[in-house]
Structure formats: C-alpha cells, structure tokens
C-alpha cells in the first residue's frame with residue numbers, strides 16, 4: 199500500500215493513511231516534489247522553506263511510529279511507477295486536494311495506474327465539508343459567504359478526528375528515494391529565512407501545540423482583538439492548515455470543546471470558527487470557479503484600467519511607500535513570512551486602489567513571500583479586497599491607510615516594531631509622519647525623503663483617481 203502524502207503532512211486524523219493502515223498490509227509513506235505539475239503556481243520561496251521543515255517533522259513523526267518517509271523529486275507518475283516496481287504495491291492512497299493542478303494530477307495518477315491494474319483511493323481530509331455536499335437549494339454553488347456558512351452549519355457536523363495509525367505495519371526495506379536536502383527547498387545565498395525558527399515551528403507537533411495554546415488563551419479575546427495588528431489574538435494556524443499538518447476538523451472540534459469548557463468565550467470562539475468558514479468558502483469558490491486565481495470573478499474587471507508602474511510596485515514590495523501601516527505590513531511579511539489579516543487588507547487595498555496596480559501583482563508577491571500562501575485563500579482574498587471577487591468589498595470602499603493605522607494600531611506598537619526608523623515619532627504623527635512639525639522630526643532623527651520615504655502618492659488624489667478608474671467599468675460591474 200502506498201500512502202502518497204501531499205498537502206496533508208500529518209499522521210493524525212488522516213483518513214487515507216488510517217484506511218491504508220487498517221488493511222493490515224505494509225504501508226509505504228511517500229512524498230513527491232513534482233515541480234512541473236503546478237505550472238505557474240510552483241510553490242514560492244517562503245512555502246518551500248516551510249515545506250522542507252514540515253517534511254523533516256513528518257519524517258520524525260513517522261519514525262516514532264516505526265515508518266520511514268520516502269522522498270522523490272520529479273514526475274509523480276514516474277516516481278510512483280518506480281515505487282510500484284520496487285515494492286509490488288497494488289493500491290495508492292491519498293487525500294483529495296482542490297487546486298486545479300492537484301485535481302488534474304490525481305486524475306492522471308488514477309488513469310495511468312488503473313490501466314496497470316492498480317487501485318487509486320482518494321479520501322477527504324482537507325476541508326470540513328466535501329465541496330459537493332454544500333450547495334444552494336437550487337443545487338448551485340454559493341457565491342455569498344453568509345448563506346454558505348449557514349448551510350455548512352446546518353449540515354452534519356464534521357466527524358470526530360481519527361487517531362494516529364499506531365497499529366500500522368510499515369514497509370521496512372530501503373528504496374531508491376532521495377534525501378530531503380535533494381529537494382533543494384531551502385534558501386541558500388542569502389539565507390533570508392535564518393531567523394524564521396524564532397517565529398515558526400513547522401510540522402504536526404508545532405501545529406497541535408499552536409492550536410492548543412491559542413484555544414486555551416488568546417481565543418477568548420479573538421472576537422474583539424483579532425483586528426489589532428500588534429496583538430497576538432489570532433491563531434497563526436494558517437500555514438499549518440495549508441500544509442495539512444493539522445486537520446481543519448481537528449481545529450474545529452478543539453474549538454467546540456473549548457466553547458463547552460469556557461462558555462463565556464463561546465461567541466469569540468464561534469467567530470474564530472467562522473473564519474475557518476472563510477477558508478472553506480474560498481475552496482468552495484475555487485472548486486466551482488477554478489480560474490479564480492487568474493481571472494476576475496466579476497468579468498467587467500477584465501477591462502479595468504490597471505496601471506503599470508514598476509517603481510511603485512517595488513516601493514510597495516519593499517515597504518517604502520511612506521505610509522507607515524502599509525510599510526510595517528510589507529516588512530513583517532518579508533521578515534517573517536506572515537502578515538496580520540487586517541494589515542493584509544490595508545496593503546491590498548493600497549496596491550489596487552492607491553497605486554491602481556493589478557491585484558495579480560499582489561497575489562504573485564504574496565504567493566512567493568507568505569508561509570501560508572494558499573491558492574484558494576490568496577486568490578479569493580485579493581479579489582475580495584479589490585472588488586472583483588464574489589461577495590467582495592465594493593471597489594469604492596477605499597481604506598484610508600492613516601485612519602486604518604490610527605484605529606488598528608492606536609499606540610503604534612506594530613509600526614514601531616517593523617518601521618523602527620520612525621519609532622521616535624509621537625503617536626499623533628506616527629501614521630502620518632509628513633505632518634510632523636520640523637522640530638519634532640529633527641528631534642526624532644528623521645529626514646523625510648532620506649531616512650524614511652515621503653508618501654509615494656497623496657491619499658486624497660489617489661482616492662479620486664481610483665474612483666475615476668472604477669467609473670469606467672462601474673455600469674457593468
């Protein structure tokens with residue numbers, strides 16, 4: 199029995215692995231890095247860093263159970279053929295995944311090996327509800343989040359998580375697989391991720407520890423605290439969930455249990471569960487509208503007059519726009535592989551509305567730099583912010599980066615953490631340094647345009663330009 203690991207790098211609550219173990223036949227755990235399969239969506243740098251450490255953790259976790267992970271690089275079908283030849287395996291187990299290329303890959307594995315007389319068995323494991331089980335009363339896909347999540351909540355609750363396959367019999371002979379380092383997933387020169395272990399513990403244990411820590415403490419403040427950029431009130435589970443190190447239904451059940459234990463925190467925890475619902479909704483959209491990562495959901499946005507401006511894009515990517523909350527977010531992303539959700543919305547609005555740059559420029563940058571880069575959530579979120587998505591924020595809702603900073607980073611802790619060169623400014627001017635009286639700037643050691651940029655666009659003018667650009671498609675959008 200081959201268990202083909204994909205974005206499900208865990209041993210607990212993995213229905214396919216559980217089923218393979220229950221056959222009583224030796225299980226061969228396999229991971230294949232097939233870089234051609236995703237085409238343009240090859241994993242970005244930050245995801246590759248995470249994947250390396252997640253595979254290392256999976257090797258160790260399987261080792262504790264008595265198994266070994268066999269790693270391959272290259273074509274999936276070719277690697278599986280080699281394994282079948284060397285082991286005589288007759289069945290391939292895996293979890294269903296929903297990226298268009300993952301589905302195509304599953305299909306080609308299924309087609310090839312069926313003709314060879316093997317069985318390919320695909321199991322759920324990525325979502326709370328299988329996409330085909332949730333639809334409108336008319337049997338159509340949902341396009342609006344609220345009724346979608348209501349339908350999820352009205353469905354059968356997710357089944358209880360499965361335990362680790364402790365009784366599995368593992369295949370014990372050596373195979374011609376590759377050492378993990380041969381996948382070349384880690385950055386070398388420069389090693390921009392040198393400090394990332396201070397922020398992250400990729401792998402199943404890290405995921406479970408984080409979920410436990412979050413639900414036992416910060417979750418209580420999630421409802422009122424999740425929007426405050428400097429506060430640690432969100433779970434930071436996204437990269438663990440993306441790589442499948444913990445199943446979403448495990449997290450959901452842990453949340454249910456915590457609600458019973460601390461009823462006073464129940465509404466906050468329900469809010470958290472509803473964010474798991476957004477993840478679910480993004481996958482629902484991706485399954486039914488698979489070109490969402492590349493095309494606007496609202497067709498009129500195809501003729502939106504996006505600008506082309508390399509230097510503005512560069513300033514945004516490097517956190518040098520002159521708007522402190524935007525720069526803080528972009529630097530948090532570069533330095534840690536993560537950005538707080540509120541700030542993601544602000545920087546995405548800034549890119550698509552203040553700079554009028556295409557949402558795909560932002561989507562691509564996030565894809566390369568986020569440890570939680572996820573095709574469904576990234577694409578849907580970018581389209582949501584810029585107004586072209588299903589159930590999106592309207593385009594004319596243009597975040598004011600000064601007001602957003604003043605509201606969600608009132609004491610300036612977040613900006614001071616990531617933009618230290620303006621840390622000495624008084625709170626009053628921290629989110630609009632250009633309004634600081636010259637004497638105060640001098641005292642703070644800041645020369646605008648030299649030690650920190652002047653704003654690359656004027657908020658009011660940019661807002662008007664954005665609305666004018668939107669007016670060109672407004673009648674159709």
Ligand code: FAD
Pocket residue numbers: 424432433434435436437439440470473474475476477478480537538539542543546564568570571572573575576577579580583
């Ligand atoms: P929590 O607030 O603790 O939420 C719990 C979980 O719910 C998250 O781990 C995540 O899996 C899910 N979730 C929360 N908010 C959303 C959301 N709006 N959409 C979908 N799922 C959500 N999330 C990704 O996982 N990958 C991405 O590539 C991604 N790109 C984004 C791009 C933009 C422009 C924006 C505005 C948001 C993006 N998000 C993405 C959604 C969200 O910002 C992150 O999921 C969240 O910040 C992760 O932090 P957390 O785990 O502490 O979240």
